Ligand SMILES: Nc1ncnc2c1ncn2[C@@H]1O[C@H](COP(=O)(O)OP(=O)(O)OP(=O)(O)O)[C@@H](O)[C@H]1O
């Protein structure tokens with residue numbers, strides 16, 4: 341019987357979960373019997389290795405490995421391991437391949453997997469994640485947002501007793517995501533979601549390394565090298581500072597003292613960014629602080645005491661955490677995988693446990709198109725018109741009419757834009773797709789071009805640019821991976 345699993349493909353650590361025989365989500369430990377696996381790829385005797393040994397290898401000599409590549413998913417950045425270059429997608433595929441093997445050794449064949457991604461991952465990063473999954477030989481139908489997965493888990497765990505407005509505060513190794521969700525029973529609706537996709541524990545490790553290096557320089561007049569004290573060593577010190585007010589590290593027989601306050605100062609600008617993003621998210625969710633029922637923590641970095649203080653300060657609530665903050669995303673993804681499956685491999689107990697779940701999400705950015713408009717002061721100007729608003733409930737569909745500008749116009753440029761704010765200036769938007777629609781010759785100006793954007797439950801955006809008079813149209817579907825695997829749709833937004 342194939343298994344449905346949820347995979348949290350994290351910046352620093354990854355985790356896999358499934359629904360066990362009793363119907364509860366459960367982490368599947370790795371080959372070392374540990375719940376999380378470092379998302380690190382390294383080379384040993386010409387072979388690629390993944391996990392803890394790779395993390396050690398990379399920590400000792402970062403030319404022999406690659407880590408934290410999730411941050412560059414969907415970009416052209418390359419990582420060099422010894423003499424070969426790898427894309428972030430290839431490296432993620434290696435991690436997934438490893439997780440697949442380890443999991444299948446333990447629980448048998450994986451029938452279907454759901455992979456989680458940060459809420460604010462751009463289209464390219466989503467596509468790249470799907471590509472990595474396919475390259476790893478996984479059957480992935482859905483990708484789901486990490487905060488949604490975490491919220492699903494908390495909602496599930498409460499046995500349907502949750503009711504209210506909740507904050508999911510997820511601070512992991514490489515990203516910070518904050519989402520405000522409404523939960524009634526086991527129905528989850530995301531009101532607003534924001535993220536900083538280059539802020540997390542890995543940045544804290546570097547900040548701590550820097551202050552240790554500074555102190556070391558003062559004490560010994562020597563510059564600290566990564567060989568003497570690696571980023572992994574700084575991470576260990578950081579973890580100690582979550583439990584204790586002071587840590588002493590030994591470097592080349594020299595003792596360097598670091599206090600929790602030193603560490604907090606070194607990351608203060610990042611803490612300010614976290615706080616600001618929380619405030620923005622409250623505004624976007626259009627709620628009052630008094631509406632918030634609870635704050636849920638996810639991600640290993642929420643174990644840092646000052647993070648707790650910050651969350652408490654902005655939301656005026658004591659955040660709720662579980663011992664397994666680094667597992668909640670994978671556990672939620674496992675629930676979702678089983679929930680969205682056809683259920684053929686689920687027992688009656690498992691089905692009963694899963695079927696109560698519901699999720700509703702909203703778009704996390706604006707989608708628009710570029711067209712030439714007229715302004716009194718500037719004459720003809722290119723401007724961005726928003727069709728789908730950020731925060732629109734999914735699924736949704738919007739149609740607007742535009743018109744050709746000149747007589748004899750034989751084509752229109754179909755451009756789909758994405759932006760984080762409701763921009764009209766084309767400079768501030770990203771064009772995510774562009775192609776021409778050819779028009780019949782010899783017509784007058786002012787021909788109607790109807791544009792429809794629809795976001796379906798599988799988080800695929802369908803755009804239609806239609807010349808009404810001739811019926812000619814361009815139909816564009818975004819977020820399908822060009823792999824020939826048509827079932828591989830990327831799913832971020834869903835309504836049941
Ligand atoms: N006790 C602790 N104190 C401070 N930081 C911790 C502690 N335990 C774990 N972390 C940090 O949590 C991070 C890993 O968390 P998690 O596994 O949730 O991240 P991830 O899923 O890999 O990252 P992301 O969600 O950003 O992709 C690491 O940076 C790790 O150093």
Ligand SMILES: [Mg+2]
Nearest residue numbers: 350512639669
């Ligand atoms: Mg994570």
